[in-house]
Amino acid sequence: MALDLALLHEVIRAPEAAPPCLRVYSWMPPCVSLGFHQRVDADDVRRYRRLGYGVVRRPTGGRAVLHLAEITYSVVVAESVFRRPTSVIESYACLSLGLIEALALLGIRAELAPGISGDKVTGSKACFASAARCDLAHGGRKIVGSAQVRKKGAILQHGSIPLVDRREAEADALLGEGAQPIAGVVSVAEAAGRTVSYSEAAGAIRAGFERAFSLSLTDMPLNEELLGGCEAFRPLVRVGAPQGS
Amino acid sequence: MYPGDLKYTSTHEWVRVSGDTAEIGITKYASDELGDIVFVDLPEVGAPVQAGAVAGSIESVKAVAELTSPVSGEIVAVNDVLGDTPETVNEDPYGAGWMAKVKMSSPSDLDRLLDAAAYEASLGG
Numbered sequence: 001m002a003l004d005l006a007l008l009h010e011v012i013r014a015p016e017a018a019p020p021c022l023r024v025y026s027w028m029p030p031c032v033s034l035g036f037h038q039r040v041d042a043d044d045v046r047r048y049r050r051l052g053y054g055v056v057r058r059p060t061g062g063r064a065v066l067h068l069a070e071i072t073y074s075v076v077v078a079e080s081v082f083r084r085p086t087s088v089i090e091s092y093a094c095l096s097l098g099l100i101e102a103l104a105l106l107g108i109r110a111e112l113a114p115g116i117s118g119d120k121v122t123g124s125k126a127c128f129a130s131a132a133r134c135d136l137a138h139g140g141r142k143i144v145g146s147a148q149v150r151k152k153g154a155i156l157q158h159g160s161i162p163l164v165d166r167r168e169a170e171a172d173a174l175l176g177e178g179a180q181p182i183a184g185v186v187s188v189a190e191a192a193g194r195t196v197s198y199s200e201a202a203g204a205i206r207a208g209f210e211r212a213f214s215l216s217l218t219d220m221p222l223n224e225e226l227l228g229g230c231e232a233f234r235p236l237v238r239v240g241a242p243q244g245s
Numbered sequence: 246m247y248p249g250d251l252k253y254t255s256t257h258e259w260v261r262v263s264g265d266t267a268e269i270g271i272t273k274y275a276s277d278e279l280g281d282i283v284f285v286d287l288p289e290v291g292a293p294v295q296a297g298a299v300a301g302s303i304e305s306v307k308a309v310a311e312l313t314s315p316v317s318g319e320i321v322a323v324n325d326v327l328g329d330t331p332e333t334v335n336e337d338p339y340g341a342g343w344m345a346k347v348k349m350s351s352p353s354d355l356d357r358l359l360d361a362a363a364y365e366a367s368l369g370g
Binding site: 036088089092148150 | 279280283302309311
């Protein structure tokens, strides 16, 4: 997450020099990411840690996401890469083309969610409890949850794609032990009708963006400069341990 | 389309000047683009702000965006209503959805702002 911020700030610092960047990653250990403004409930954080999960705060909005048995993607671009001033929903629609293509490569048809639960926030603490018009759906159920942050002409969009059904673990973690599994969500495995490994999904995301935007992506090594920048942002994504934990 | 008595920034804030105080908020264009606003993070009363610098943040169901101060000075009031009803920004961006009031330290900051016609033109409208 800190690396996503570091990449965003590279684009802010040098929008002409820093190319658009696509990143896919997983979490070890599994982790709960909280939305930028989401209030930290000490009892919730204790539960996350008791379950063995890390906790971070995203620079993007929305609600808690459990990064378990999923693949996380992030895209960092300068707003100037779009041919004209681009609205928030337009940029989601554009960047989502890569994800739609990626899912198609896995045999999954997806589309921008029409706002399945409206664009109003439900009372739930969990991101996947509702779909906004920036998310992707398959058969009316949310398959990709995404969020953006915009700073000084740069856009970071990142999101989570569940690879298998982990709704019970998600509900236990995010809503409390024994909570009802979150409805309206579908995993890649269920949508594709088969198991899709992390590596296959990662390859599909890369190929999907290349195909959607007719480009060839170049691997970018995590050099010392970038990793050093990443360290500088760690304090911004860290969620402190609650008192008494 | 955009109130003629206000000044605007290229980052979609508006300013209503009253004496040496600037009332600020975000435009309807910005609030429409962000969608339903769910959280507004405002500066503390008494905090200094600089023209063009980040003063707070706004979160909607779609994105987090920065609130940039159009003027330099000191925050003298913030709209506490937005803590409980952030959607007020969407409902009445130029009235009840105001965000903060700044006692200006450099009124010449206003000279760099756009009038309604120039702001609308910048949107391609």
